[in-house]
Amino acid sequence: MADSQKIDVFYSVHTFQEEELRGKAVVVIDVLRASSTIVTALNNGAKAVIPVADMAEASKIAQNVDSDNYLLCGEKDGIQIEGYDLGNSPLEYTKEVVGGKTLIFNTTNGTKAIKKSIGSADILIASFLNVSTVVNTLKIQKKDIVLVCAGWKGRLALEDTLLAGNIIHLLNNGKLADESTDGARVAFGIYKIYKKDLAGVVHQSNHAMRLKKLIGDDDINYCCKIDIIDIVPRLKEGIITLQNGEK
Ligand code: 3SL
DSSP states (O other), rough: OOOTEEEEESSSSGGGOOGTTTTTTEEEEEETTHHHHHHHHHTTTTTTTEESSHHHHHHHHHHHHOTTEEEEEEETEEEEETOOOOOSOGGGGGGGTTTTTTEEEEEESSSHHHHHHHTTSSSEEEEEEGHHHHHHHHHHSOOOEEEEOOBBBOOHHHHHHHHHHHHHHTTTOOOOOTTTTTHHHHHHHHHHHHGGGGHHHHHHSHHEEEEEEHHHSHHHHHOOOSSSOOOOOOEEEEEEEEEETTT
């Protein structure tokens, strides 16, 4: 990355104002599970994902589209919303189910983080699944970077912090720039401590514990896989698709 490029990290939707993202390249991170699900859905042939802030916005869009081509997807507190076609398990978003469909996507923290980032210069969606491809995309652009972690209801999420640290580590070839922000230092430091056992640490996170009680381990195991997907979802004009002709 260019020497003059700065990286900052925000740890939940509640910890920044929209103005702080103006002119920046934003990377939205929600390892468990919204960003992992978006990456998986687009990799499996979904045409587009429309992130929404809440159920009212989701219903409004759903009422005005052809239900053969659109799926209503998402969760509240980890559970599929009643009347929705899909929940938020990335494992549900197979080629057979999402191929060619546009997904109206509504989640507790992840889609809110995406919506709040809309005034920035560029918005990419990152997960462990596609981390290196996201980093390669960031390396060839010159803008300052903000990593927006979705967190959980205003609180820091360990799994998002680890991915933010992983991105900083890859961007800077394993070093931390002298003039790094406190946010970047914390993510980088946590990643360095735990990088040898990322999956083990994610399994101990508060959100993994919540999910295990609801649905078991499968989604967590999947969301900890590194670089199994080589696409970068990008938000433009309110819709997430694959960047520049991927797939
Ligand atoms: O908060 C979110 O956006 C979700 O990803 C949370 S959950 O993993 O579906 O519980």
